[in-house]
Amino acid sequence: MNPIQNFRQLTSYLKSLNCRKRVAVVFPHDPHTEYAVRRALEEEFARFLLLADKRYIHRAQAICNEYPSYVTVYEAEDMDVAARKAVELVHNGEADILMKGIINTDNLLKAVLDKEKGLLPKGRVLTHITLAQIPTYPKFIFFSDSAVILHPTYEQFKSMIAYAVSVCHHCGLEEPRVALIHCSEKVNEKFPHTLDYAKLKVDAVNGIFGQMQLDGPMDVKTACDIHSGDIKGLSSPVVGNADVLIFPNIESGNTFYKTVSLFARADMAGILQGTICPVVVTSRSDSSISKYYSLALACITEK
Amino acid sequence: MNPIQNFRQLTSYLKSLNCRKRVAVVFPHDPHTEYAVRRALEEEFARFLLLADKRYIHRAQAICNEYPSYVTVYEAEDMDVAARKAVELVHNGEADILMKGIINTDNLLKAVLDKEKGLLPKGRVLTHITLAQIPTYPKFIFFSDSAVILHPTYEQFKSMIAYAVSVCHHCGLEEPRVALIHCSEKVNEKFPHTLDYAKLKVDAVNGIFGQMQLDGPMDVKTACDIHSGDIKGLSSPVVGNADVLIFPNIESGNTFYKTVSLFARADMAGILQGTICPVVVTSRSDSSISKYYSLALACITEK
Missing domain, CATH: 3.40.718.10 (Isopropylmalate Dehydrogenase)
Known part of the structure; x- marks a missing residue:
């Protein structure tokens, strides 16, 4: 393969693999995360497990209605429950990548770094x-x-x-x-x-x-x-x-x-590494496009 | 005065002051330093005391011939002698600013930081x-x-x-x-x-x-x-x-x-502060224009 040198090449390459990564998203109901999810669905390189708050589940459901074959929606009581469920999906082999939506990074990391049920094997560097x-x-x-x-x-x-x-x-x-x-x-x-x-x-x-x-x-x-x-x-x-x-x-x-x-x-795109799967944790001040590119980076890393 | 927001405004303002700063330059015989010196002479905001190596004194002399009223040339045996002489010119009140030409920063700083004859008063932070x-x-x-x-x-x-x-x-x-x-x-x-x-x-x-x-x-x-x-x-x-x-x-x-x-x-422009006068110490990898702008920064600081 030729070296990938920009984001356009990266997303085209992912699409060409014809193999969608499965991404568990914790609380996807903010416009930036929704943009990233929709665009990855359009570009056909990911499928999604959306862990949504009860109050905003209609927003996740709307994405599911647009792409019914590639989106599953789960209802979660609160963000901690959603984060734990997402981690569990990775452990069960049902998700390849974990992505943060509109929850505090600290809450997500609590689940990711949990010593018993988390995603960071002992001795690994995050x-x-x-x-x-x-x-x-x-x-x-x-x-x-x-x-x-x-x-x-x-x-x-x-x-x-x-x-x-x-x-x-x-x-x-x-x-x-x-x-x-x-x-x-x-x-x-x-x-x-x-x-x-x-x-x-x-x-x-x-x-x-x-x-x-x-x-x-x-x-x-x-x-x-x-x-x-x-x-x-x-x-x-x-x-x-x-x-x-x-x-x-x-x-x-x-x-x-x-x-x-x-x-x-x-x-920019950014992910956590050291965990058993890539974790997308863009911050509030990152743009929609940055979240989308981060998702692409996670997908290529999981190749 | 209006705030100065870019280098063009800075050099225009310096020219408008109609008061040339006196700059002692240690070993000015490299193209970048010569560019900065000539351009400051053109823009009429500085005059120069050029401390030149014997072998290259003709280059300093050429600048002096172009701007005889605003340039004085001194011959120095080696770079340490030139650096000490430049520091002395500042102490004697004959120069307002010190500028590094093509000598090692370490050699210049040795003279600048000399505890007895240098330019950094005791207790001042460089x-x-x-x-x-x-x-x-x-x-x-x-x-x-x-x-x-x-x-x-x-x-x-x-x-x-x-x-x-x-x-x-x-x-x-x-x-x-x-x-x-x-x-x-x-x-x-x-x-x-x-x-x-x-x-x-x-x-x-x-x-x-x-x-x-x-x-x-x-x-x-x-x-x-x-x-x-x-x-x-x-x-x-x-x-x-x-x-x-x-x-x-x-x-x-x-x-x-x-x-x-x-x-x-x-x-970019950069100077040392804490010394009794600004010291221009741009590095080898800085461009000609950067040396010129550094000189302008030193002149406004000395205002």
Whole structure:
């Protein structure tokens, strides 16, 4: 398969697979979530299990009436019940993906992270991966972590990289280029994450992440702009060509997220990984299209 | 005066003052620095003291021949001698601004930070402030710190804010709006800088920063996009309207710098503050125009 480089290619590819993923949506009755659900139905890459509040079940029912073969509606007493039911559907093998509608992220995560009945196997690292389509960059950028892990440890970095590489492989990038982000190129003990970066480079050479290229520390511009690397005399398969950016902390990851989405008008998608299935948890301030793209990202990850 | 909102207004305003600042340039013989020097001479807002290497003195002399009334050339044996001489010119009252040409930042800083003969008074905080003109934002954004302070303490935050507010006042912003950046709106002891933010808000209310508005923690999008604030139910003079962004650490400040300059095609200017005069220390990968704008920022700061 050719590498997928933008959201149009991503959704076309999903449609071409002719195999709809089954998505359990908790409280789908807000316009943004409804838009994402309807559009995925139109594009024929998903079917839905809608867990709806009693008061708004008519809205879920309306979607079901439009696409009766691909939508099932369940009534739930409250959001916690709906979240637990959705998690159960995943465990029973009836759903491939979990998606947040208009419920608080905390309520959803309570069910997802429940030690006995949740979706995160013991010892697995929960992380958030974002995919950005930036008009001024010729391909997708995947990055982590802008939402969940505050200050990654070495083990968490390993998981973040492994998940990102796996998503890239699913998107047809045979040898994804991963940049470990910092404010300079120097490994410096004042910044403990740069010491982790040095170890991760050895891990990459030893093949623990599979087929990929890894380099760093380097700044965002060095990672994504060949010209900057040239001026600094830096050259590697990653410099200027990154597919994946791994950020040293949530403040820098979040800054990248908000800056490209606001000032560079990027389209964004994001999912949780580490769980036994991808979980779509876009926030209230994300747009309808962002929820739809997040759903597409979850579907390709589940391929 | 009207608020200055872009670089064209900034350089026009400097020209209109009809009062050239005196700029000492250490090793000006690279094309980027020469461009900045020549353009500031054309625009008539600076005069120059060029401290040149013997081998390249003909290049400095060529500029002097074009603008004999506004350029003086000094020969220096090596870059350290040139840097010390430039610092001395500031101390003697012969120069208002120091500018780095093609010498290593470390060599320049050695002279600038020299405890006896340098430019940083004891007890003053050295910081870097950047000014960005982002095509997708209607006015300038000032931010700190992307280059010098790694993880600001409460005292360093206070200095960063005070310097930024002072530059804004020089640019005609009577009541600059300062956002304290974080990945969420919550004060949380897991992030000690958010505890500092809470104290800084009290300081601002008590008037220690003069006429300004301060709010935070908030993310970059909440600070610069009214719509995001609306969705989150947040409202303050700062939300959606920030003039200044204060970042919690160098990784996030640097990420913002590199991301707006690369992906949002922003024009950037940067100077060191805390020293007895502004110091222009653009890096090798900055463009000619960025050096010119940095010079303009230094001149308005020295007003």
